Amino acid sequence: MSEQTISGSSVDAPSKLRGSIGVGGIVFMVVAAAAPLTAIGGALPVMLAIGNGPGVPAAYLLVAVVLLLFSVGYAAMSRHVVDTGAFYSYVTAGLGRITGTGAAGLALLTYSTIQAGIYGLSGVTLQGPVVKYGGPDLPWWLWAGVLWGLVAVLGFRNIEVGTKVLSVLLVLEVGIVTVMTVAILVQGGAHGIDFASFTPGAFSTGSAGIGVMFAVASFVGFEATAIYSEEARDPKRSVPRATYLAVVAIGGFYALSSWAVVLAVGTEEVQGAAAKNTSGLVFAVAGQYVGSAASDTMEVLLLTSLFAALLAFHNAISRYLFSLGRQGDAPAVLGRSHAKHGSPHAGSLVQSVSAAVVVGAFVLAGSDPVLELFTWMSGLATLGVLVLMILVGVAIITFFARTGADTRLWHTRLAPALGALGLCWITFMVLANFTTLIGGSTSLARLFEGIVVLFFAAGAISGAVRRRRDA
Incomplete structure (x- = not known):
């Protein structure tokens, strides 16, 4: 399969995206999706309380090593x-169109659910400061x-507009966490200081586990480096x-920051302290x-961190829909770029509507925006992205074995295989603790696991139908 066929470079101009972002811009989009302050201010205390306490920094490093192996291929x-x-x-390039569209179904599920969950958390997060500083006490969903x-x-506009917004927000949130980390280490x-x-x-x-x-959930959005390749x-x-x-x-920042928090409270005391004041x-x-002043600033920047993640995931989903539309695996209108902005505007609109529908369903059901909407959707997304990355690892090995496009043993065989094995081990740990992760019952955990299978199957069936129609 040639690069021209896959990239869609042979299609008309309206089916191509425009942009000129560099390495820094792409990294900003990926790290923004990881939402550093959300991970450190929100997820880290939970990890310390119910996870492996003082060993959390090592968990970040372990996941980073596995993803680095995956990244080689x-x-x-x-x-x-x-x-x-x-x-x-x-x-698609490695395992064929049917498996590829199944993977697309998983990707759309992963990013749509994590974004919907963040809407719940961000609504509550914005509600607090508004009321605190004398504003109206309105429902979180407003x-x-x-x-x-x-x-x-x-999301409707050119990618460079979103990149500029995310860059400013990201610098601010990383800056405040860095200041805290340095202050702890200096004092x-x-x-x-110990390395326990x-x-x-x-x-x-x-x-x-x-x-x-x-730690894996903190890396969701990792594939965005390739999502913005055309731009x-x-x-x-x-x-x-x-x-x-x-x-x-991402791995270095999380490991260093979490280590500093452990040192700030004390290696022996941190798990208990996190449980009391999560x-x-x-x-x-x-x-x-x-x-x-730093504490107050951090509370405000937590909101901007969540907004940055919302925009990053929105951009990722709209580009997935664009690719599916352009390749013929979704309605063709999704594969057309905006005449002025060069953006996947149709996919952006579809994603905006779908996010409103998912969040609206939880609102109508009277669900808790954090304990249910955010927690459940984050757990579902974590499982989905792990299965997706395992598929990609196998596809990479298969693609190079079949095409011979790259004969470097480490890059095309060994590193992808080690990365895939590491991801399989992590997936096993996730499944063993999935009920705890989503904070629900065993039946709810089985339901979510079934949803992952269902979305992959739906995507694969769609690809099979399309291939038969083309034939």
């Missing part, structure tokens, strides 16, 4: 497959609706570099080591 593949579909396009409108407008934490968090004993403290699960100045160079940089940046632990640490 992923980066090699990006030189031969240039398409906004990324995972979908890679699986504030989520305000954010939804902003995302819809920015020596609660009992001095990176030992096997600390990693196995409590439930290591839950710690690893949350990059030099995709064959930009995508591989951005992939490695994104994994190292929602406010990191803000309390920032207030103690930097000052009350």
Whole structure:
């Protein structure tokens, strides 16, 4: 399969996206989707409380190593497959159209559910400061609706507009966490600097499986390096570099920041402290080591972090729909770019509507926006992205074995195989602790696992029908 066929370079101009983002812009989009402040301020205390406590930094490093192995083959593949579909396009190139459209179904499920969950968390997060500073006490879903409108407008326009917005927000949130981290390390934490968090004993403290699960969730959006390949100045160079940089940046930042929080409270005391003050632990640490102004600033930037993630996932989903439409696996209108903005405007509109429908369903059901909407959708997305990456790993090995496009053993065989095996092990850990991850019952966990299978099957059936129709 040639690059021209996969990338769609032979199609008319209205079916191509425009942009000139470089390595830095792509990395910004990926890291924005990872929502650093949301992970450190929101997910980290939960990991410390019910996961492996002081061993959380090691969990981040472990997941980063597995994803770096995966990235070797992923980066090699990006030189031969240039398409906004990324995972979908890679699986199609390696395992065929039917499996590829099944992977597309999984990708749409993954990003749609995590985005819907973030709408719930962001609505509550915005509601708090508004009331705190004398604003109206309105339902969380109205504030989520305000954010939804902003995302819809920015997602409709050219990618460079969204990149500029995300860059500013990302610099601010990374900056405040960095200030806190440096302050803790300079002051020596609660009992001095130690490296106990990176030992096997600390990693196995409590439930290591839950710690690893949350660490994986923190990397959701990782494939966006390839999603923006058509809008990059030099995709064959930009995508591989951005992939490695994104994994190292996310993994290193989370490991260092979480280690600092552990030191700030104390290696022996951190798990208990997180259990007592899960929602406010990191803000309390920032207030103690930097000052009350830093704590207040962090609360505000948590909201911008969530907004950045909403926009990043919206962009990823709209480009998936664009790729599916262009390849003939979805209505053709989705595969047409905007005449002025060069954006996947049709896919953006569809995603805006679907997000409103999913969140609206939870609102009508009277569901809790954090304990149910955010928690359940995050768990479903974590499982979906793991299965998706395993498929991609197998597809990469198969593609190079069949085509001989790249004969480097490490890049096309060994690293992808080790990465896929690591992802299989992590998936096993997720399934073993899935009920805890979603905070629900066993029957709910089985339902969500069934939904993952259902979306893959629906996508695969769609591909099979399309192939028979073409034949």
